[in-house]
Amino acid sequence: MSLLLTDAFFLNVTAVPFTGGRREESNLAFTVLKYYSCFPMLMAVSVGSQFWIERSGRNFGIAARVIVVAHLWLRKRHRDVVRLHSEQIELEEDEEEFPMRLGLRY
Numbered sequence: 001m002s003l004l005l006t007d008a009f010f011l012n013v014t015a016v017p018f019t020g021g022r023r024e025e026s027n028l029a030f031t032v033l034k035y036y037s038c039f040p041m042l043m044a045v046s047v048g049s050q051f052w053i054e055r056s057g058r059n060f061g062i063a064a065r066v067i068v069v070a071h072l073w074l075r076k077r078h079r080d081v082v083r084l085h086s087e088q089i090e091l092e093e094d095e096e097e098f099p100m101r102l103g104l105r106y
Contacts, residue, residue, distance in 0.1 A: 001046050004070055007075065010078065011074060011077060012081060
């Protein structure tokens with residue numbers, strides 16, 4: 001479960017920390033809302049799956065396969081996000097993103 005949480009947490013990270021310019025700040029209210037909406041569901045799934053996995057070796061094998069497939073899929077998604085981010089055209093120093101591109105990416 002911790003492996004999948006790490007993959008999901010870093011899914012949209014496209015830069016190495018402390019090497020790029022400062023990003024715009026995220027909204028604290030949305031961050032708290034995500035935590036309060038996802039954490040109870042995640043804990044319920046985690047505890048429920050723990051009892052299901054302990055019942056038999058077959059259930060453990062199924063859970064292990066699901067975790068491996070989800071991990072590989074999240075890694076592929078992260079590579080795609082990084083690839084798309086790195087293929088974007090860089091703005092010149094006197095150019096602003098919003099009026100020129102209207103926030104669209106190509």
